[in-house]
Amino acid sequence: MIHVKETADRTGNAGGLPEAFIRNDQFNFIKDQTRILVTGQATGNDAEVLNVLRHLAHEKVFKLFPNLTQEQKAVLNPLAQVKETADAEAFLEQLRPYVIPFKAVTDQSLKKLFPKAKKLKGPKLEALDFKKLSYIGWVESSTLMYLVTEKDGTLHGVQGTLTRSHKKGICSICNRHSEVGLFTAKTKSSGQDNYTKRGNYICQNSDTCNSNINSLDRLNEFVERLQK
Structure with a gap:
């Protein structure tokens, strides 16, 4: 039996135990x-x-x-x-x-990730269990959806709209069958004011998605595709 002390260091690991190593x-x-x-x-x-x-x-x-x-x-x-x-x-x-917790975020860091979102509310950070997250996702104003991911120690933000489908399907991020919605983001293409819409179906509930993700490959591919 592994006995866990109550104190924890900044890596999210309990004091006296080997360093956290599991995402x-x-x-x-x-x-x-x-x-x-x-x-x-x-x-x-x-x-x-x-x-x-x-x-x-x-x-x-x-x-x-x-x-x-x-x-x-x-x-x-x-x-x-x-x-x-x-x-x-x-x-x-x-x-x-x-388990390694997701990189710490603050209200200020979220505002820097989404500078164009002037009325950004953000998720209730104190309610999040960062050890159970591969990304942070939340919806504001019924359709605006924000995703925060981490790669190589750096946070990345993606803003888009979520159109709820009222049906089940395969999520592009966790590859599981769940209640999905179409997440769409605008990406800038050639020309000053030319934009292309890209998106795919993802879990409507990011908590469900985070509990299903067993590889970061699809999450990283999804974000990279939106940012191209």
């Missing part, structure tokens, strides 16, 4: 692997098949972290012992202190 999307990937192991254990009795599932889960998770220390390996190794839902929940709870 939110990686935590979600690990969570997905625990679900596979629990489902496999519940539906199959073949020991060889279950061993293969455990080996694959272990291999996939360790592949996320090419330069693991021995301490970090010890944190992840209990994955192989997950059999039931209670095991998965206990394992994931012990991983929480090692």
Whole structure:
């Protein structure tokens, strides 16, 4: 059992523990692997098949972290012992202190990211759990949507409109089936006043999206496509 102290350093890690090394999307990937192991254990009795599932889960998770220390390996190794839902929940709870929080933002930094939004309200920052975020997304004035992402330690802001579709579909960011809406942003093209609209369907609820993201690839591709 990993005992977590109450004090935490600026990396979001609890005092006395190895440095946080797991991003939110990686935590979600690990969570997905625990679900596979629990489902496999519940539906199959073949020991060889279950061993293969455990080996694959272990291999996939360790592949996320090419330069693991021995301490970090010890944190992840209990994955192989997950059999039931209670095991998965206990394992994931012990991983929480090692999750890297999303880069800190303030009301002032948000205003700098969106200088043209003169009446920007922003999200309720005190209500956000930054350890459960791969990006920050919120809606203002019913249709205006703002996204804040982080890449290479730098925050990036994307402003657009969200047209709610009232139907379920595949989100371009998390690649899961959910209530989606069409996010559209204007990007400047050739010429002084020429703009091109780009967009795609994403989760209407960014909390749901953040809990589903198990890779940053689609998120980065989505933002890059809008900023071209």
